[in-house]
Amino acid sequence: MKKYFLLIALAGLSACNTGYHLTNRTANRIGVDSVTAPADSGVANFLKPYRQGLDKTMNEVLTRSTGRIEKGQPEGPLNDLLTDALLQQASQRYGKPIDCAHLNYGGIRNNLPEGNITTGSIFEVMPFDNQLVVLTVTGTMMQQLLNHFADGNKLVIGGLRAKIHEGKVQSVQFTNGRTLQPNETYTVAMSDYVAEGGDNAGFLKNPVKRENINYLIRDALIDYFRQQGKTGQPINPLSDGRISIE
Template structure:
């Protein structure tokens, strides 16, 4: 069945709309789309280079500053349940955060996917640290129940190991076992102070154990700044970064 609208009614509805649409001084009459491939064949624009070159030189001079030195390559490649880079990253975050909150029991400051670049053997520059941690992630301490810690341990075991410090455990058949936190056997009836990032706390990778904490404390410390400070302080002591795998997470 068809419904017909009287012409007078249609004019009454469309009239104001047509009048409004005609009130503009501009009308789109044609639209074209063109793609420009950016390849090696595209020649550099010298005028653009001259514009940004002074800023690039200044930035390079800052980013190429040497913060310290490492005795070995700090790589993200996993061996068992840990990586040299993950161990360094977590140890640095925990050491710097404990200056503000010495009650911290352990940390998982990042997931393996959050470690973006290896750190080289030899000189470590500011640029190296920015490449490793390009994000503005903040460190936060959460006091959570032992049952929530168990959930985090289950996640670490289920994913084959994650960057941690202050924590030792075995992964047996995909489950956490022989867990030691801050030098003591894990007790699910206790509350623990856990250091992590705002990204993980927000539910990254389905982690939900920080959603309802007993308490929380924002340290006003970015992870990148913690890494920079840790490297500088090691250098100031006349030492080099010398992180080695220590079996903090193993597979049985």
Template sequence: MRFIKTLFIPVLTLLIAACQKPGYHLTNQTYSRIQVDSLAAPADSDMTRFLQPYRQRLDQTMNEVLAVSTVRLDKAKPECALNNLLTDAMLQYGNQKLGQTVDCAHLNYGGIRTGLPQGPIRIGNIYEVMPFDNQLTLLTLKGSMLRQFLEYFIGSQADENALVVSGVRVVIKDNVLSSITFTNGKTFDPNQNYTVLVSDYIANRGGGTAFLKDAVARKDYAVTIRDVFIDYFRQLGKAGQPITPTTDGRIAIQ
């Protein structure tokens, strides 16, 4: 027993000393570029077989033709057919499907990621236009705040701040909002309340809209804006209506 104790103590001392020694230190670093190319890399046959049924269902969904457009649609400022079409879809959905009286619909310009092709418009095209999962939010704004909201998007030429709306017609003179007219017949009054359908991104103060925290009321819906567009185009397709959008002067610059 005495021998074991005598042997144990030196060994323990060595172990403690070893743990106290400084570790490794980086003295040099190099790198090399490794190109990952899905076209050149060999496919994993087992994984390909596993994913095949999911890929087939996904392709079937994304390739569903919703409607047909007579022209190609690209976003542009200050107004264009694509911007109008998308916000009109939001406004119609709010009034018909949400059971709400919606005075105005707004879409942030930067959230429109691409255009729509001439010819068949598929679900996959809608995902390209709106790849985000932003959902609908209905805000009740006092007229004075609605004016502030519209002026905010008018006041800058940055992508996020271009005005994209439905339900209102505005006149801009010298970069200042000079007139607001509602298409549902309402008259603008800074002291009256109006409902505005927006994305939850904007309602959550995205893009600098912090003032919306003072909205009179807010109601969120578990409906993505992308699904609103899909529903809208599908309705047009089922009705046999080709898409022939035009600009209507809802944003007039003098």
């Protein structure tokens, strides 16, 4: 595939003389390919060890799956798997239990394959360098978070079960046994992108507390899948019904 650079010739224009003005412009396409710009063997040899190291890292098999793991709305096996992974890894890093974990649906950029799941697979799912942060929020803000993402069936959550009616969350049951009460506080592991108001979640900019745990979401997922691989048991892609529509 050729890549093109746009060459623009501007006639009669001078940045130094304000009395001039643009009178004409022309454009030509200059094709750049392996013929016009052959590979530099010296550069290729210089980069070879770095490329080999990158390939080795990206091709590391972390675990296996018995089937393709896909995201979905209002729920999908990948939604559940990723948020459960984040909840586990965030709690370990945080040093104490966290109530739930959240991911923005649009931030999940790919599905996971059947068979080998490699480091490269995780990079395809989560290519962004988003940090995992822990927010402490009131029950009222937690309800607002759930409602915000439930509207449009984009609620991707781990650590709780929710029923949605007409775009609003009507009931919440945390897997740790807690119930959602307006005046109580809850901890949520999530992307710094959402915590800073991404996905129109500006209401999260003023939580009770925000704690950065210096852990990339992608690294948390890689660590989780590597741990799963060490168990010798493949992943079975299933949804557990945590999100239901009434």
